[in-house]
Amino acid sequence: MNNQNIAQTFAILQENKKQWQDSTLESLEKNPFFILVGCILSLRTKDQMTRQVAERLFKIIRSPQQLLSYSEDDIAQLIYPVGFYRRKAKNLIDISKILIIKYQSQVPSTLEELLELPGVGRKTANLVLTVGFGKPGICVDTHVHRIVNRWGYVKTKTPEQTEMALRDKLPQEFWIPINSLLVLFGQNICLPRRPRCGNCSIENFCDQVGIEKRETQTK
DNA sequence: AAAACGGGGGC
DNA sequence: GCCCCAGTTTT
DSSP states (O other): OOOHHHHHHHHHHHHHTTTSSSOOHHHHOOOOHHHHHHHHHHTTTTTHHHHHHHHHHHHOOOOOHHHTSHHHHHHHHHGGGGGHHHHHHHHHHHHHHHHHHTTSSSSSHHHHHHHHHHTHHHHHHHHHHIHHHHOOOOOOOOOHHHHHHHHOOOOOOOOHHHHHHHHHHHHHHGGHHHHHHHHHHHHHHHHHSSGGGGGGGGGGOOTTTTTTHHHHHHH
């Protein structure tokens, strides 16, 4: 995989995307606060579980002020099924306080400011930046990290290294769509353990054609 | 029984 | 770098 066929790959994935159900974070209102809260809920959590909790939560909480009208225990109980509920509840409360005091109840729109918020790392900060604000950025989660390495487009060990490598190599027009495309591609086709190479539409561009057979054998 | 889930923080 | 987090689903 190189920059010659990356454009073609993206075009094909764009087309495939129409037949996949939107992921939860993509289906949220493009409101930075919702993206931020949704992102916190989704950490190490199945998309389906995030969706259930997020839908319930956003019916009653639409702003940092509303979030603070609940106690930490209340929030924890509301988001219980996503796991890590105690840490996430505390982070949501602490973040809301910071937004109100320091940012006039708004979500900050720079990477540096976002990274200072408790429980916000590079993946969350970049998703808020790109999806919430439409600013350039590269959001690397486990799907993006796994897939671009399978492609052989980059060879990196950590998601952060992947982000930096993509920042160098990937033409900027693909920065924002890469996450929304590869998350769905990763959930539907290029699965972590048993990728469905038989159903893959971009196998020609992948360094690991037929990886499904090997992964199935060894595990 | 284990591994995995759209990570992040503490050490 | 390594390890934990917590509950649920998948293998």
